[in-house]
Amino acid sequence: MKKLPTKSMLPKAVLFDLDGTLLDTARDLGAALNNMLARRGREPVSYAQYRQIGSDGANGMLALGFPELSSTERLALREEFLLEYRQQSHDQSVVFDGVAPLLSWLSEHNILWGIVTNKPEAITRELLPGYPEFNQSAVMVGGDTLSERKPHPAPLFYACEQINVVPQHCWYVGDAERDIIAGNQAGMQTVLAAWGYLLANAQTADWRPTHVCFQPQDLLQLLHSKHNM
Template sequence: MSDAARFPPGALFDLDGTLLDSAPDMLATVNRMLGSRGRAPVTLSDIRPVVSRGARAMASVAFPELDADGVAALVPEFLAVYGEELGRHSRPFDGVEAMLAALEAAGTRWGIVTNKPEGLAQRILPQLGWQDRCAVLIGGDTLAERKPHPLPLLHAAEAIGLAPAACVYVGDDARDIIAARAAGMPSIVALWGYRLETDDPVAWQGDVMVEQPARLLAPAAWPVPA
């Protein structure tokens, strides 16, 4: 079997913290919100660990005095400001473009399954030149469920014409690996992504843990799909 034949038939990715280093966009968003209130900015190191956990988690870091209801009330403002900052500061992680090109050369169909609202995810694809390359995009509001529920992964596999077991899901959060396992899909833990110091990626029980996207240029680094 050739190396190229060993790439999976399908590869599905989380977006923020896996394909895209979007933390700088998120930082600009929360600092605009803080600045409008006359408050001091936070730093990238403050916000980076929670980027994969969504708007509420980032608002909680920026406004630690707020309870859950207060944080939830900030989400519409966060999304509005983030919509203006979208793609202005973010970029693919080093090695991602080469990895995607290698998958495409091998005939692998790849797509994105993210908890980011679909409209925002769709907007960023043209900025990256991925709009005609990404075979499927499922956002957090595309379906009735979002990760860690397996439905988005199952739907994405169906959309690209593959069985879930023929795809590999790559993500940087426990929710990604939980969703993949529930979908019957092999998984890769993206250790280059966003996580708290208290997170234990080993405990997520992904099939493979990878330190950098460039490692996935080697077909043998991917778990073997069924």
Template sequence: MTLPMPPQAVLFDLDGTLVDSAPDLVGALQALCAEIGAPPPDAEAVRTVVSAGGRAMLRRGLPQPDEATVERHLPRFLAIYAERIAEATRPYAGIADFLDRLEAEGIAWGIVTNKPGWLARPLVERLGWAGRCAALVSGDCLAAKKPDPLPVLHACGLAAAEPARTWFVGDDRRDIEAGRAAGTPTVAAAWGYLDGGDPATWQADLVIAAPSGLSALLGRTGG
């Protein structure tokens, strides 16, 4: 599959694709560890699994955790994170300009994230995007989440875009699998967390090293 030029819509994963949320998430885990008397987590090790969610971060950051320990501490970890959800989280360099470019050219954009809505919505609001994105599909608003294609298809519907004419951009293998299953062209965001993986092996239609590559790609449309 090739990317349509120009797209009807561009959909993005949130953490690790649109925004670098690792500083606030790692900070929340550091605060949790201090609370429970655990040693400080390896910040870089935790950062690589941010896109995999809270449980993955706890597995990586707590000392020898079993699943019961992870489940016991997850609510408190998320509560601490909610209190600091946008203290240090920022869009990646080039993202704000690209979103402005999409809007100027009449191309809808949206977000498909596995983050629960009670965290995703406040973050999007704090970033000033709530009134701008055509779709915000969180991990708890449907019967399935990525890598299932249902959230991507739902976002396409909200954005009034055909899947085959929609780009889906993400920094995790699950994003690419979800997009491919939904029938969207896919872009692997190599600037993201990647969960320790190699995006070149994910069978995305394109791998782009930085958000500036998205703007360069859109520039080929003649828009």
């Protein structure tokens, strides 16, 4: 009989969201928005305003900067935003403290890891080589790799197929509700990356993550404790 995974088992793979989970991209996303606003004679938005929606990417940034526009009207600005962002995507983005040793520990213990993000695949592929910490990633799935994106679980299923690990033996780590929804629907254990881009009033308990970690070191400690069981 096949053994079912339990909360005490070490995963065979860990998949991560990117923005707000592995990489702190908020300042570059915000700078792209503020450049667009400046061209239109508008006041910039502050770091405190745009950081908390960093995980919402282009759509979230445009909603923040152009709240009076309809979603259809903002969609017409999306390509301009993405072009602006691509020109400076490495300027201020940094790997979150604690992520590098976490990823190294996974690799050293032969636990596959990869990235499943809603960021467009082409932009993600341009961005990742600038950060050697991500060189050992076993898989990368972007927001437009498939016809569905998170919170749909399809990108997570696809990532698991690519690395030949069943979802029940995989964890998914992310800082947004869509991440936890996708992971839960995929049958994975989910980890809320509470160091990421959370709204101050986010009701994260309602998302029902399996684990909550307030810094990458917490996740490393959790994995280490399961390894020693």
